[in-house]
Amino acid sequence: xxxxxxxxxxxxxxxxxxxxxxxxxxxxxxxxxxxxxxxxxxxxxxxxxxxxxxxxxxxxxxxxxxxxxxxxxxxxxxxxxxxxxxxxxxxxxxxxxxxxxxxxxxxxxxxxxxxxxxxxxxxxxxxxxxxxxxxxxxxxxxxxxxxxxxxxxxxxxxxxxxxxxxxxxxxxxxxxxxxxxxxxxxxxxxxxxxxxxxxxxxxxxxxxxxxxxxxxxxxxxxxxxxxxxxxxxxxxxxxxxxxxxxxxxxxxxxxxxxxxxxxxxxxxxxxxxxxxxxxxxxxxxxxxxxxxxxxxxxxxxxxxxxxxxxxxxxxxxxxxxxxxxxxxxxxxxxxxxx
Amino acid sequence: xxxxxxxxxxxxxxxxxxxxxxxxxxxxxxxxxxxxxxxxxxxxxxxxxxxxxxxxxxxxxxxxxxxxxxxxxxxxxxxxxxxxxxxxxxxxxxxxxxxxxxxxxxxxxxxxxxxxxxxxxxxxxxxxxxxxxxxxxxxxxxxxxxxxxxxxxxxxxxxxxxxxxxxxxxxxxxxxxxxxxxxxxxxxxxxxxxxxxxxxxxxxxxxxxxxxxxxxxxxxxxxxxxxxxxxxxxxxxxxxxxxxxxxxxxxxxxxxxxxxxxxxxxxxxxxx
Numbered sequence: 001x002x003x004x005x006x007x008x009x010x011x012x013x014x015x016x017x018x019x020x021x022x023x024x025x026x027x028x029x030x031x032x033x034x035x036x037x038x039x040x041x042x043x044x045x046x047x048x049x050x051x052x053x054x055x056x057x058x059x060x061x062x063x064x065x066x067x068x069x070x071x072x073x074x075x076x077x078x079x080x081x082x083x084x085x086x087x088x089x090x091x092x093x094x095x096x097x098x099x100x101x102x103x104x105x106x107x108x109x110x111x112x113x114x115x116x117x118x119x120x121x122x123x124x125x126x127x128x129x130x131x132x133x134x135x136x137x138x139x140x141x142x143x144x145x146x147x148x149x150x151x152x153x154x155x156x157x158x159x160x161x162x163x164x165x166x167x168x169x170x171x172x173x174x175x176x177x178x179x180x181x182x183x184x185x186x187x188x189x190x191x192x193x194x195x196x197x198x199x200x201x202x203x204x205x206x207x208x209x210x211x212x213x214x215x216x217x218x219x220x221x222x223x224x225x226x227x228x229x230x231x232x233x234x235x236x237x238x239x240x241x242x243x244x245x246x247x248x249x250x251x252x253x254x255x256x257x258x259x260x261x262x263x264x265x266x267x268x269x270x271x272x273x274x275x276x277x278x279x280x281x282x283x284x285x286x287x288x289x290x291x292x293x294x295x296x297x298x299x300x301x302x303x304x305x306x307x308x309x310x311x312x313x314x315x316x317x318x319x320x321x322x323x324x325x326x327x328x329x330x331x332x333x334x335x336x337x338x
Numbered sequence: 339x340x341x342x343x344x345x346x347x348x349x350x351x352x353x354x355x356x357x358x359x360x361x362x363x364x365x366x367x368x369x370x371x372x373x374x375x376x377x378x379x380x381x382x383x384x385x386x387x388x389x390x391x392x393x394x395x396x397x398x399x400x401x402x403x404x405x406x407x408x409x410x411x412x413x414x415x416x417x418x419x420x421x422x423x424x425x426x427x428x429x430x431x432x433x434x435x436x437x438x439x440x441x442x443x444x445x446x447x448x449x450x451x452x453x454x455x456x457x458x459x460x461x462x463x464x465x466x467x468x469x470x471x472x473x474x475x476x477x478x479x480x481x482x483x484x485x486x487x488x489x490x491x492x493x494x495x496x497x498x499x500x501x502x503x504x505x506x507x508x509x510x511x512x513x514x515x516x517x518x519x520x521x522x523x524x525x526x527x528x529x530x531x532x533x534x535x536x537x538x539x540x541x542x543x544x545x546x547x548x549x550x551x552x553x554x555x556x557x558x559x560x561x562x563x564x565x566x567x568x569x570x571x572x573x574x575x576x577x578x579x580x581x582x583x584x585x586x587x588x589x590x591x592x593x594x595x596x597x598x599x600x601x602x603x604x605x606x607x608x609x610x
Contacts (some may be wrong), residue, residue, distance in 0.1 A: 016569065017566060020565065033553045034550055141460075144461065165461070166458070166542050167542075301545050308541075318529070
């Protein structure tokens with residue numbers, strides 16, 4: 001069979017309809033079972049569809065080559081024929097872009113606190129979070145959230161940008177998106193403790209930086225907070241604490257109070273939601289966790305998307321093709337009337 | 339205030355529906371005229387409602403199901419007004435009008451709270467471009483759906499009784515043309531607005547043009563159905579029953595697309 005005839009067979013509309021139907025039915029199944037989209041059957045259908053499109057374009061160009069070049073009375077028909085070729089070419093570019101991103105790209109996620117860095121795959125630079133902030137409206141609702149990101153190579157800052165949803169940082173083909181934010185389940189900024197003791201005549205509120213020790217007045221005592229768990233749970237057999245989830249459903253931390261000789265006066269878990277409760281036996285002082293400042297992290301999505309230029313070209317070509325097919329004849333008719 | 343205007347337009351569309359039904363039953367042209375007047379009044383009140391809501395919230399009302407469905411009804415109402423002059427068939431209007439009222443009934447059942455604070459992902463000018471073009475294209479597909487249904491009724495009865503509803507329908511060929519004309523308007527709008535503008539926005543907000551999200555996938559199926567319609571009609575010259583069924587399938591799939599995120603969740607579940 002001659003190559004031209006192979007193209008003609010492949011470009012048959014019946015082949016296109018069958019492939020359209022197969023892709024449509026598989027997509028419908030994929031709406032409830034997304035695993036279909038990763039299946040070889042779906043991939044084969046898509047590749048056959050592209051083959052069919054390529055054959056269509058070649059056959060159309062072959063058949064319309066002369067009529068597309070000559071200026072004749074059927075300008076509207078030519079606009080449609082040209083538009084059809086451009087539209088089909090655009091769809092092929094869209095597909096090629098998708099395949100390029102899927103085969104050569106990647107997606108990574110990072111949950112980073114302020115000051116944290118993260119290496120970027122395939123690149124010799126680091127991503128650093130310089131700042132994270134949440135913008136609230138007058139009602140206290142979240143308006144937007146922002147991360148200030150820096151790209152650092154060999155301790156040199158190459159670029160800095162404040163990103164938000166819908167406005168990513170793009171550097172050397174890598175996209176950094178503001179994806180989410182949250183409270184760190186294992187670290188806080190500081191805790192406010194209410195320390196009281198009738199015996200020692202103390203009744204004070206003190207803000208203690210996390211994992212740090214501060215002096216308590218002039219009495220020579222020291223207090224520290226440590227081992228925070230956002231969703232505290234304790235294994236009753238091993239007595240090992242852990243966090244049941246990444247949320248702050250049951251925030252708890254350990255507070256330790258020492259006298260001037262370093263002897264432990266208090267060392268127990270404190271709970272933000274159960275203020276009076278602690279696990280210290282016969283305490284000489286009472287300590288309550290009044291409040292705490294969570295350590296926020298920013299969720300950054302890092303994407304390498306090498307198919308983007310092809311997708312842009314595809315969208316541009318397909319849009320131009322649509323305009324030529326559906327509005328070209330109208331514009332030509334209007335021009336003719338004028 | 340916008341809710342009061344919504345109910346005023348609801349009442350106008352409801353009254354128009356009564357007159358449309360009376361027109362279908364009694365075949366009095368004047369009843370069709372009165373129905374059209376109430377449709378215009380309903381559209382005017384609905385336009386005012388949309389403007390008031392936009393001013394109140396600070397953004398075009400396209401961010402939840404209630405707002406989307408009322409916008410869809412507005413575009414369908416606009417298509418109805420255009421059809422008064424272009425199609426000039428009171429029967430087609432008498433069928434389209436009650437369908438628009440049905441959209442309004444479904445909107446009336448949805449929560450109507452106006453959100454002044456949009457979630458960050460929706461704070462983009464792509465919201466207006468993507469959603470309004472999708473709503474406009476689906477409103478035009480609704481016209482194609484109605485004319486396809488009427489085509490099947492008209493073509494299914496060879497010799498209707500003179501004076502009855504079927505005999506007063508436009509010729510089958512004319513209904514087929516109306517369907518084709520509507521799809522020719524809706525298809526590029528849908529491709530550019532629902533698919534391409536949506537893909538560009540998804541790329542800016544989520545980092546990916548396409549995610550096989552339920553709404554995206556079902557939109558792709560809608561696009562496939564109308565693509566098949568145009569291919570078989572323009573290349574193979576198919577007309578009539580087969581293309582009417584494709585047009586109906588396309589709109590039913592568009593309806594499924596509309597509700598898919600309510601049932602299946604996904605990235606488009608902002609305004610459920």
